Structures are given as C-alpha cells and as structure tokens.
Amino acid sequence: MKEFLTAPGFLSPYGTFGADFSSIMAWFFTALFIYGWQQGRKHQGQRHHLVTLWGMVAMLAYFTIYYLARGLGALSVEGREGFGGPDWVYNYIFSPILLVHIVVISVGLVLAVYMIILGYRSSVLKNKNRLLTTGTLKMQSKTFKKVLLGSALVFGLIAVIRGGPLGRVMVWVSSFIIIAVVLLLERTVERLLPDGANRHRKIGTLTMVLYVIALLTSTATYIMLYYIYPVTDI
Numbered sequence: 001m002k003e004f005l006t007a008p009g010f011l012s013p014y015g016t017f018g019a020d021f022s023s024i025m026a027w028f029f030t031a032l033f034i035y036g037w038q039q040g041r042k043h044q045g046q047r048h049h050l051v052t053l054w055g056m057v058a059m060l061a062y063f064t065i066y067y068l069a070r071g072l073g074a075l076s077v078e079g080r081e082g083f084g085g086p087d088w089v090y091n092y093i094f095s096p097i098l099l100v101h102i103v104v105i106s107v108g109l110v111l112a113v114y115m116i117i118l119g120y121r122s123s124v125l126k127n128k129n130r131l132l133t134t135g136t137l138k139m140q141s142k143t144f145k146k147v148l149l150g151s152a153l154v155f156g157l158i159a160v161i162r163g164g165p166l167g168r169v170m171v172w173v174s175s176f177i178i179i180a181v182v183l184l185l186e187r188t189v190e191r192l193l194p195d196g197a198n199r200h201r202k203i204g205t206l207t208m209v210l211y212v213i214a215l216l217t218s219t220a221t222y223i224m225l226y227y228i229y230p231v232t233d234i
Helices: 017-041 045-069 087-121 141-162 166-192 196-228
Strands: 123-126 129-132
Touching: 017 045, 017 196, 045 087, 045 123, 045 129, 087 123, 087 166, 087 196, 129 196, 141 166, 166 196
Parallel strands: none
Antiparallel strands: 123 129
16 A cells, blocks of 8 residues: 555656646535535534535544555654755744644544534434534533443443554554543633534634644645656656
C-alpha cells in the first residue's frame, strides 16, 4: 500500500498518488461539510444530519486508513526531505503553515467525533425531519465514567491483540485520547453553553471554519511541495 501511495501522481509532475488523492479528498469532504452546514442553516435537519454524519464517519475512516498506510503522516516528521525550496521559505512560511494545518486537523478530528455525539444528543426525529431541541443538555457523571472506562478497555484490548508496529498501536492510543478529550470537552462546554441546540449551532460553525482553514493550509503546502518548490533529481 505504501508503495502504491508513493507512486507518481496525476495532478502535478512531482506529486505522489497518495498526495494527489488526499488533496482531492480534502476538497471533497470540505465541500460536503459546507453543503451539510448550509442545509442545517436552512432548517433541513434530516438532510443536514445524514450528510454531516456519514461525511464525518467516512472522513475519519479515510484519514485513519491513509495515515496508517503513510506511517502516521510521514510529511510531518520527514523534515526537509520533501521540500526543495530555500531555508527562509521553509522556516518562515512552509513550516508555520504545516504546523497550523496539523493543529487544525487534530482539533478538527476531535470536534468531528464530538459533533456526531452532540448531534444525536441535542436533536429529535419528528415527522421524518431532525430538529434541534432547546433546553439544558448535561452529561451525567456515571455516563462520563462508563464511557471513559469502556473506551479505555476497548482500545486497550485492540492495541494489545493487534500489536504490530508502534505506529499502529499509536492509532488506537490516539483514538482513546480523542474520546477522552471529547468527554472532557463536553464537561467544559456544557457549563459555558448549557442549551444543547445553541451549543450545536455555535460549535458546528466553529468546526466548519476549522475545516476550511485545514483545506486552505493543506492546499498551500501541496502547491509549495509539488509545484513551486519540488525536490528534483539533478
């Protein structure tokens, strides 16, 4: 799989198939989420729910498989090997943009899981349309502990049973960390935004902004790597 992803790409003379395909998927998922977000603003609750739910599930599955195949995102740790431009561009332009992208993606993945859970908890299905419900939405302490402990046991067992390279184990560890962060995020946010419907709208808008930033930063790094400053054989 890794050899397939590092094969010559189809969007630029210097890109790889994995980088090109990942760039297209980033545009696809962002466009899908923008569409789903617009449907929510038009009060098309069921359509918004289905588009964003399955879009986020597909995105999480895709990026998990992709980063497993790439060795958990080789670009973030391979340093100057993938960049052929001058030092000042790498240090003051490329690296900061890449850092912002990694941070935004990390936060975006956490919010993706959080929004899936919050979407179910803050809405009801009525006459084949999903509607947000106003009112205080709070997680019980018993539920918090059960979900946290259950997640630790499930992902811990998977990591032990599957074993394998450190990168694979880190995926399951990271999955538990995401769940734990989501739970802690919920306990914090429910104090600031006690109303479930208002919480869903505000955090959903924030999530959409982060996805647009992630798309812009990923596109910027792609253009610099494979169009402006590619590594070429002399």
